Amino acid sequence: MTVRRILIATPIVLVAALVAGIAVWWFFVRETHSLATNAPAITTELRATAGATPAPTAASGGALTFRIIPERSEAAYFADEQLASLPIPDTAKGSTNAVSGEFRLTPDGNLDPSLPAKFSVDLTTLKSDKDMRDRRVQEQGLETSRFPTATTRWRRRYTAGRR
Numbered sequence: 001m002t003v004r005r006i007l008i009a010t011p012i013v014l015v016a017a018l019v020a021g022i023a024v025w026w027f028f029v030r031e032t033h034s035l036a037t038n039a040p041a042i043t044t045e046l047r048a049t050a051g052a053t054p055a056p057t058a059a060s061g062g063a064l065t066f067r068i069i070p071e072r073s074e075a076a077y078f079a080d081e082q083l084a085s086l087p088i089p090d091t092a093k094g095s096t097n098a099v100s101g102e103f104r105l106t107p108d109g110n111l112d113p114s115l116p117a118k119f120s121v122d123l124t125t126l127k128s129d130k131d132m133r134d135r136r137v138q139e140q141g142l143e144t145s146r147f148p149t150a151t152t153r154w155r156r157r158y159t160a161g162r163r
Contacts, residue, residue, distance in 0.1 A: 028088045062107040068119070073099040075121040075150075077137070092133060098122035120151045 076095035083090065101119035104112035111117055123144045128134055138144040 063104045063112045065102055065104045065115070067102045068099050070097050070099055073097060075099050075126075077126065079137075092128055092130070094126045094128035094134065094137060096122060096125040096127065098125040118152070120149055122148065123150055124148050
């Protein structure tokens with residue numbers, strides 16, 4: 001090989017290696033899905049209108065009832081997986097906005113024990129970026145043909161002297 005060919009080939013090889021390294025990081029290494037660790041800030045608009053009942057009444061003891069806004073809510077699952085087509089493990093995410101429910105807060109910000117918090121998610125609407133994963137999660141993992149909805153009711157119980 002002549003010096004001239006080496007001088008021409010070296011930058012081309014370096015650029016190709018750089019592009020390949022960036023592509024490997026972008027498609028296989030970077031983490032794109034993760035659980036939220038902090039609640040998002042509640043905007044002034046949401047504080048004013050976000051499904052809260054108009055004004056607290058004497059009957060409710062000053063508590064406010066809040067309803068879930070499906071367009072602004074999301075239920076999601078995260079699954080660690082190793083695909084045959086990818087050499088590196090990945091975290092998959094499936095989500096839905098088919099969420100409903102309500103909860104009541106007392107004036108001091110605690111859940112009102114007189115009304116259980118209720119939440120419901122339509123599991124048949126969970127979608128990820130792969131149809132095959134969606135079918136497997138719904139048919140084998142969650143058995144949505146038998147259990148199409150996930151529902152929870154939560155009531156904080158108080159015991160004398162304990163919280």
